Amino acid sequence: SKIDSSPSISDNGIIYIGSNEGILYALDSNLSKEEARDKEKLLKWKYIIGSLIHSTPSIGHDGTIYVGAKDGNLYALNPDGELKWSYDTGDSITSSATISADGTILVGSWNGKLYALNPDGTLKWEYVLEKPILSSPAIDSQGNVYVGCTDWKFYAFGKGGE
Numbered sequence: 001s002k003i004d005s006s007p008s009i010s011d012n013g014i015i016y017i018g019s020n021e022g023i024l025y026a027l028d029s030n031l032s033k034e035e036a037r038d039k040e041k042l043l044k045w046k047y048i049i050g051s052l053i054h055s056t057p058s059i060g061h062d063g064t065i066y067v068g069a070k071d072g073n074l075y076a077l078n079p080d081g082e083l084k085w086s087y088d089t090g091d092s093i094t095s096s097a098t099i100s101a102d103g104t105i106l107v108g109s110w111n112g113k114l115y116a117l118n119p120d121g122t123l124k125w126e127y128v129l130e131k132p133i134l135s136s137p138a139i140d141s142q143g144n145v146y147v148g149c150t151d152w153k154f155y156a157f158g159k160g161g162e
Contacts (some may be wrong), residue, residue, distance in 0.1 A: 006056040008065075010079070014044060016065050018131075019051025024067055026081060045081035049073075055136075056092040060119070066105055068093025074107050076121060085121030089113065095136040098145075106145055108133025114147055114157070127157060 001019035008016045009120040015027040024088050026044040028036075051071035058066045070092045076084040091111035098106045103119040110132040116124040131151035138146045143159035 004054050009061055010059050010063065014079070015139045016057040016067075017058070018049075018055065018057060018069075020052050022049045022051045022053060022066070022069065023047070024049060024053065024057065024075070024077070026065075029031075034117075035100055045077075047077055047081050047083065049075060056096040058097040058099060060099050061103060062119075064119075066097040066099070066107075068095065068097065068107055070094075070110075072109065072111075074105070074115075074117070076105075087115070087117055087123075089115060091132075091151070094134055098137045098139055100139045100143055100145075102143070106137040106139070106147075108137060108147055109151075110134075112149075114145070114155075127155075128143050129140065129155065 001021050005018045013030040015029050018024050022045045028044050029040050029156045049069050050071040053069050057075050068074050072089045073086040082129045086108050089109035091109045093109050095108050101152040107119040108114050112126045112130045118124050129149045131149050133147040133149050145157040148154050
């Protein structure tokens with residue numbers, strides 16, 4: 001599988017990476033070199049999204065894995081690879097989700113919107129920037145959100161999206 005995204009590694013050593021074929025892989029980094037040659041041991045699970053994955057998977061405080069795809073969905077998976085929920089932004093997601101201290105998930109879409117989602121996948125707020133958002137949001141210690149946009153501007157939002 002061709003891979004353009006960067007991997008993420010959980011605290012317990014599981015590597016998550018998405019492929020251009022639309023598959024999210026969970027690999028065990030705790031294996032010895034010998035054990036890692038056994039693909040059945042190396043692969044903990046895979047989840048078929050079916051749409052190109054460019055974004056780096058993000059790992060939530062509870063171990064939930066969040067990954068965006070070209071189909072416009074942000075997918076939330078349990079650490080065992082079971083789908084918790086997906087949220088349709090309506091356009092491609094190439095940036096990685098960012099998780100705030102309170103568990104809010106922030107992600108930008110090619111439709112020019114920045115989304116803030118609750119941990120259960122419901123919309124908390126959204127902000128329209130009108131041009132595609134290709135970069136990942138950043139959050140400071142006060143909960144303020146920062147993101148760059150393809151309109152050549154850098155945006156700052158308060159905790160509630162204002």
